[in-house]
Structures are given as structure tokens and as C-alpha cells.
Amino acid sequence: MTDAAAPPATGPLADLRVIEMGTLIAGPFCGQILGDFGAEVIKIEDPRVGDPMRQWGRSLPKGQSPWWPVIGRNKKSVGLDLRTPEGQAIARQLIASSDVVIENFRPGAMEKWGLSYESLAAENPKLIMARVSGFGQTGPYSQRAGYGLIGEAMGGLRYVTGEPDRPPARAGISIGDSLAAMHAVMGITMALHARERTGRGQVIDAALFESVLAVMENLVTEYDLTGYIRERSGSILPGIAPSNAYPCAGGDMILIGGNGDTVFARLAEAMGRPDLKTDPKFVSHAARGQNQAELDAIIADWTGGQKLDDLLALLEAKGVPASRVFRAPDMLEDPQYRAREAIVELPHPVFGKVKMQNAFPKLSATPGQVRWPGPALGQHTDEVLQSVLGLSAERVAELREKGVV
Structure with missing residues (x-):
């Protein structure tokens, strides 16, 4: 053509x-x-x-x-x-x-x-x-x-x-x-x-x-004001939790973003763990950030025993942002695309x-x-x-x- x-x-x-x-x-x-x-x-x-x-x-x-x-x-x-x-x-x-x-x-x-x-x-x-x-x-x-x-x-x-x-x-x-x-x-x-x-x-x-x-967001300003140098942090942003990639049954991965207070409350309900909403270690954005590794381990333990598609359906129903990690084949098959x-x-x-x-x-x-x-x-x-x-x-x-x- x-x-x-x-x-x-x-x-x-x-x-x-x-x-x-x-x-x-x-x-x-x-x-x-x-x-x-x-x-x-x-x-x-x-x-x-x-x-x-x-x-x-x-x-x-x-x-x-x-x-x-x-x-x-x-x-x-x-x-x-x-x-x-x-x-x-x-x-x-x-x-x-x-x-x-x-x-x-x-x-x-x-x-x-x-x-x-x-x-x-x-x-x-x-x-x-x-x-x-x-x-x-x-x-x-x-x-x-x-x-x-x-x-x-x-x-x-x-x-x-x-x-x-x-x-x-x-x-x-x-x-x-x-x-x-x-x-x-x-x-x-x-x-x-x-x-x-x-x-x-x-x-x-x-x-x-x-x-x-x-x-680069506030990278220079934060250093100028506090002396903090942002470091590599893998799949997380330090202090922003939960917001990570978690394992699923069968070797798949799911991305979950539940760092807002109301969203985290919905995630806790979806997990069958309403107690997390009132736990002092996770009750606020700041608290979740301070206990990020522990919270990610709890969520990974929950996602690891479930299939990706089941998790996506559940979290969508609960209003929790979540996604598979898209590759080209996923893009070609996805209804939103x-x-x-x-x-x-x-x-x-x-x-x-x-x-x-x-x-x-x-x-x-x-x-x-x-x-x-x-x-x-x-x-x-x-x-x-x-x-x-x-x-x-x-x-x-x-x-x-x-x-x-």
C-alpha cells in the first residue's frame, strides 16, 4: 500500500x-x-x-x-x-x-x-x-x-x-x-x-x-531540602503501599494498587482480612508505608494461592485497581484495546x-x-x-x- x-x-x-x-x-x-x-x-x-x-x-x-x-x-x-x-x-x-x-x-x-x-x-x-x-x-x-x-x-x-x-x-x-x-x-x-x-x-x-x-518528579527538590537521594527500589515506591507486583498460582503475576485509605479498606475486605483495616500498622497511608515489606508479604501470601483471572475478577468487583502484566499477545486480545x-x-x-x-x-x-x-x-x-x-x-x-x- x-x-x-x-x-x-x-x-x-x-x-x-x-x-x-x-x-x-x-x-x-x-x-x-x-x-x-x-x-x-x-x-x-x-x-x-x-x-x-x-x-x-x-x-x-x-x-x-x-x-x-x-x-x-x-x-x-x-x-x-x-x-x-x-x-x-x-x-x-x-x-x-x-x-x-x-x-x-x-x-x-x-x-x-x-x-x-x-x-x-x-x-x-x-x-x-x-x-x-x-x-x-x-x-x-x-x-x-x-x-x-x-x-x-x-x-x-x-x-x-x-x-x-x-x-x-x-x-x-x-x-x-x-x-x-x-x-x-x-x-x-x-x-x-x-x-x-x-x-x-x-x-x-x-x-x-x-x-x-x-x-523526575521531586528528585532534585527532595535532595535540596532534606539531603535524601532516591535509590533503586525494584517494583515498589518506598512508602507507597500496597503498590506492587504479587505472585499468583501457576507462575503469573498481578499488579495491585491499594495505597489509598478507602481502596485499601476494599482490598482488605476482598482478602477476607477486615482486621487489616484497623491494624495500627496498616490503618493509614503513613503506617502502611512504614510497614511496607510486612504488608506486601501478607498480600503475596494471599495472591499466591489463587489464579490470576479469579483475582482480577474479584478485585474488579471490589473496586481495587489491579492488572495483569501485559505483553503484546495480551494487548491484541484485550477488549479495552x-x-x-x-x-x-x-x-x-x-x-x-x-x-x-x-x-x-x-x-x-x-x-x-x-x-x-x-x-x-x-x-x-x-x-x-x-x-x-x-x-x-x-x-x-x-x-x-x-x-x-
């Missing part, structure tokens, strides 16, 4: 043109979100190898990455060698007719190619440039290489993730990159709003480490069909939409260069012969 057969863009950003000039996750995920909500996202890629995400993944079914259909979705792929003067000139022309440009190269790369914001904005004053990098565009670390794991470490997330008696763990996904992309999207939408008043664009400087730091259309299925030219997460969040009047999966490398080069820049087919063929596109 190509985008020509896909539904037209109808989201809130359908009047925007975005040039994506980045690779891997942080910049491209930013473009993915904008594309999900209707923006025309023109992705510029090296015409020889493309974005490395085309080959990333634990496995490559049919020789292709299962990651690319997701992060490349709703985008048009244009092959363009930015290391050539002609490629840089074409990029400049595309940006001149666009609203937003996204880049996640090491600071200075755009300037080296003659594509600094100052020079681009001189031709297109309304241009918004989102610059995503490990450490930001300024400061003594700005020129360092910075992947997501480095941002997670510097932003404080890695230190508090994992079991207390083991080295720091990772989240299992590239959360630092994704947080930076989301902050870049927030910056873009804020800049678009400001542009309505001023008529001018601006630069969004989204650093990986700061994007992680932004979600189906009712919300949280997973969509799209035609794919190689895989036949491919399932992936939908566009979030849901907007009531102008919702996002996954219109097509990640395109083939350079699939839209001719279309974009001819329709946007007015180049002739002969000129595009000449550029292709030179290796520029």
Missing part, C-alpha cells in the same frame, strides 16, 4: 508541512507524532542507505525491520545527499516552503551544511526548527555524542531504575529518545501558537538529558498486513490517524521534487544519475 491509496490527512496539523532531517528515534518519533495528526512529513534520507531504523530490530522478517513501519508511518521518503552542494540547495528550497524542520544531528552539522537556522529563517521567517540532541545546543557537553541511554543516565532515570542490590537497569524501551521527541513536539506546538501572534518562528532546543530530568482501537492493522507491501499502536491522544473533533506504514526508501522523491519544487522529470533523473537523490 502506498500513501496514494491512503485516506487524506484530516488531523489538526493537516495544513502543515514538516521536513524531517534526522535518523534513529528521537527526531523521527517527533516526526511520527506530527504525521499522525495530519502534518505532511517529508523525510529526507541518505539515498543509498536510508535511516538505520530500516534495519533495526531483534529480527528482520522478510528482510525488513518491524520497527520501520511504525516510526516511518505517515511520512514521505525523499532520498537526498545532504553532503553535496546540490543536495543542500534542494533541502534549502524544501525548507523554504515548509513550516517546521526537525533535526537530531550533533550540534553544528546543520551549520556545516549551510543550513543554519539564521540562514533558513532569512528566507522563511515563519520557520520553526526543532533541534533534538543529547545535551542541547549550548554548554560544555554540547559537542559530545549522546544517545538515549546517556540522557537517561544524566537525567537521573537510570540510577533509580532496577533492584536495589543490582546495577541500574533500563526501561526496556528507548524512553530517553521518546521523551525528547515528545518534548520537541510540545515545543513545536507552542511555537506554532506563538507564531500566530508574532508571525515569526523560533528554535526548539530539546536535550535528551533535560527531557528525562523533566519527568479493541473498544478503543488502540491497535490498528494496515496493508503492507511486503508483510501483507502489519499491526501497530494507533495515534494518541484521542481528539474528539480532529483525531489523528495512521494512514500508511513506513514507506520504501526514496518512494516519494519524484513526487515531492516535482510537485513542491517544480522540478522536471528530466532534472530529477539528472540528479539521480549524480547520486544526489
